[in-house]
Amino acid sequence: MVPEGHTIHRLSKDLTKDLDGRRVIATSPQGRFENGASKINGKAFNGSEAWGKHLFLMFSGNAILHIHLGLIGKFRPVSIDSLPTDTVRLRLEGKSAWQLTGPQKCSLISSDEYSLVIDALGPDPLRRSSRVTDFEASLKKRKTPIAISLLDQSVIAGVGNVYRAEFLFMLGIHPNRPSCDLTSAEVREIWELATQQLRQGVRLNRIVTVTEQDSGKKPGHLRRSKALYVYKRETLPCRRCGSPIRIAEFAGRSCWWCDRCQPI
DNA sequence: GCAAAATGTCAAG
DNA sequence: TTGACCTTTTGCA
Structure with missing residues (x-):
């Protein structure tokens, strides 16, 4: 129900299926990711990637959103009509809506920072290239x-x-x-x-x-x-x-x- | 009701 | 090695 690697890979698939190619509405009802959300808002979702427990969401304009759920974070689909509570760090709306709460990490990163995260990780049995x-x-x-x-x-x-x-x-x-x-x-x-x-x-x-x-x-x-x-x-x-x-x-x-x- | 625990990670001592 | 982080769920009154 919460996050080991399988959760993150499943999220990556579900988010891609739901949002791929669409422009998304991004908000931070909680306010702690207001700046980041405003940068993603209106951009097209260009797929996602999972490596171990790390999730990367790609958006047009080379924006990379790095998410790590930590011990208690959740990222789940909600009704598009639902009203977010004040603990929602990030809400994405495309075909349906997704809400992120309690993440250990939610930040926009550069491609260099992305490489640093990946380089620190060992092989992930769910990735084809891992050996x-x-x-x-x-x-x-x-x-x-x-x-x-x-x-x-x-x-x-x-x-x-x-x-x-x-x-x-x-x-x-x-x-x-x-x-x-x-x-x-x-x-x-x-x-x-x-x-x-x-x-x-x-x-x-x-x-x-x-x-x-x-x-x-x-x-x-x-x-x-x-x-x-x-x-x-x-x-x-x-x-x-x-x-x-x-x-x-x-x-x-x-x-x-x-x-x-x-x-x- | 409220305290404790929870599949995680990092920084401080 | 310990505490801090962040939120939801569970277990105990």
Whole structure:
């Protein structure tokens, strides 16, 4: 429901589908992006781009709008007749209307600044041009636990706290394993799983990792309480083996795992 | 009702 | 490592 990489890529698609080629009305009901909104207002939307958790909206006249939702930001479609509340940082109106609230970042940037943002990001499994070899190379250089590397956006862009815990569980990898000790096969498994899972996340517009094989239901039909293997399930038994799910902090965020299914 | 938490990141100490 | 940022949602009285 909120933002890991799949959310941003889905937004990129939906915004493009809705606004592409149109002149947009841009306002900042909250006022904190008044200046920027007035610069975009009346310009044509020229597509968008997603890289990891970063979203870039392109407008005529080479204007690039950089958006990062952070932890609590939202960018959602609303009725074109709706009245914005005073927390709406940016409202875009084309075929329909979109409202951005609580973003960590919403600013117009130059093409040089755009390049700087992109350059700081690692490969994104949802981007065709991203390569597993880059992912593998940066893991090889790190002694830190794999659970820390997976949240580092310069190592792999788009993975967040839910996917991190879920991928490690699904592949039987303990979060504390040193990144550089993972085998090449394991690294590729992570990459492939991330690609498949993030794509599914874009399709469903939510995170569901539990497989049809494990649940007997199609991922899109799973209720929230059944959609994940370990995330936020401390005190509950492991879905696979019944052992208690463990929790600890890695990179300042809670991570969950099963000691039996993910031996060190 | 109100406090706490939330799928994120960065700067300060 | 901790706090700050920004808003909505959830959980507890």
